[in-house]
Amino acid sequence: MHDGDEPSAQGRDVVVRKRRKGIYILPNLFTLAALFGGFYAMVMAIDGRFEQAAIGVFCAMVLDSLDGRIARMTNTQSAFGEQMDSLSDMVSFGAAPSLIAYVWALNTLGRWGWIGAFVYCACAALRLARFNVNTTVVDKRFFQGLPSPAAAALVAGFIWLMTDAGIDGADVRWYAFAMTLYAGLTMVTNVPFYSFKDIQMKKSVPFVVIVLIALAIAAINIDPPIVMFGLFVIYGFSGYAVYGWRKAKGQQTSVISTSTDEPDERGLHK
Numbered sequence: 001m002h003d004g005d006e007p008s009a010q011g012r013d014v015v016v017r018k019r020r021k022g023i024y025i026l027p028n029l030f031t032l033a034a035l036f037g038g039f040y041a042m043v044m045a046i047d048g049r050f051e052q053a054a055i056g057v058f059c060a061m062v063l064d065s066l067d068g069r070i071a072r073m074t075n076t077q078s079a080f081g082e083q084m085d086s087l088s089d090m091v092s093f094g095a096a097p098s099l100i101a102y103v104w105a106l107n108t109l110g111r112w113g114w115i116g117a118f119v120y121c122a123c124a125a126l127r128l129a130r131f132n133v134n135t136t137v138v139d140k141r142f143f144q145g146l147p148s149p150a151a152a153a154l155v156a157g158f159i160w161l162m163t164d165a166g167i168d169g170a171d172v173r174w175y176a177f178a179m180t181l182y183a184g185l186t187m188v189t190n191v192p193f194y195s196f197k198d199i200q201m202k203k204s205v206p207f208v209v210i211v212l213i214a215l216a217i218a219a220i221n222i223d224p225p226i227v228m229f230g231l232f233v234i235y236g237f238s239g240y241a242v243y244g245w246r247k248a249k250g251q252q253t254s255v256i257s258t259s260t261d262e263p264d265e266r267g268l269h270k
Contacts, residue, residue, distance in 0.1 A: 021127070024076035030067035031081065031088050034060040038092025041156070045100040052171075053100045054160035058228065060092035061149040086128050093152035094124030101155050105169030116177045120184035122153070124148050127187035130201040142192040142255040146236060150193070151183040154236050157229035164225040186236065192246075192255045193239040 037060030067085060067134055071077045097211035098121040106113030138144050158179050162172055169176060220227045246252065 024071070024074075024078055024081065026074060027076055027081055028069045028073035028084060030063050030070060033068065034063035034092055035088040036060075036065060038088070038096040041092070041096045042099050045096075045103045046102075050100065050104050050159055051163045052162070053096075054156040057092065057096055057100070057152050057156035058160075060088075060096075061153060064089060064092065064149055067092060075185050082132075086132060089128055089148055090125060093148035094121050097152040097155040098124075101176055101180045104159050104163075105173040106180065108170045108173050108179060112177065113173075116180050120151075120180045121164050123184035123187045124151065130188070137210070139192075139255040140196055140197050142242075143192060143195050144255050145189045146183065146186040146193055146239060147195075148187060150232055150235055153228070153232040154183040155180055157225070157232055161225040161229045168221075183236070186239070189239075190254055191239040191243045193235070194242070239260075 037056045041053040041056030041060070044050070044056060052226055066084070067081075098117040101120070102113060102117040106117050109116070113170060127145055130144065158176065162169070171189070
């Protein structure tokens with residue numbers, strides 16, 4: 001083809017085909033399911049069905065943990081999927097827990113109640129935005145601050161536990177306020193929380209690991225509210241234990257690695 005010649009119809013079709021970008025169905029189905037879990041939780045909270053609302057958040061958490069792994073296993077990662085996942089997380093682990101906590105207990109605290117709910121929601125948005133921009137400079141073995149699904153599990157788990165015990169939200173409103181603030185503010189700290197991303201699912205493991213997994217599933221089924229909430233309380237404080245241990249040993253406490261594009265990162269995340 002000479003300069004100035006018009007491309008053939010077949011050539012134009014090839015160009016159009018190359019420019020079109022499809023959306024991978026499988027991982028985004030899990031993301032949409034996680035989004036539905038958050039939406040379902042908010043609807044249940046508005047209807048006063050707080051146990052179902054908490055379960056909806058936990059279901060969203062499980063589905064959210066699967067979409068990324070499935071995308072990597074099937075090699076279907078995409079920029080669209082990353083953005084969709086962040087928006088889903090904001091609904092399921094930002095807006096939903098704050099709304100559930102407010103409707104369940106915080107609305108009895110007047111302005112302190114909605115301030116606490118808003119602080120949690122704002123911190124979730126800040127944490128997700130920071131996660132997106134710091135992806136390339138953070139140690140993959142750790143999260144910078146409490147991950148939003150774990151923060152949501154703390155709030156929803158507390159509500160689930162109290163509801164299962166027959167305790168009204170108004171009776172423990174200040175405890176709910178403290179839990180909501182703790183979960184929200186911990187999301188935006190620089191405290192390192194183990195990410196479990198270095199666990200390889202494709203590698204073989206000793207037989208005892210499968211036995212321990214079976215025992216863990218059985219323990220959860222004994223009393224799901226207590227066990228699930230207890231596990232996330234341990235995880236929710238584990239970051240501060242790691243931070244204190246590193247500090248005592250004189251090791252670097254930040255999970256940020258200094259990048260050439262952002263030379264000031266070292267001073268910002270001590």
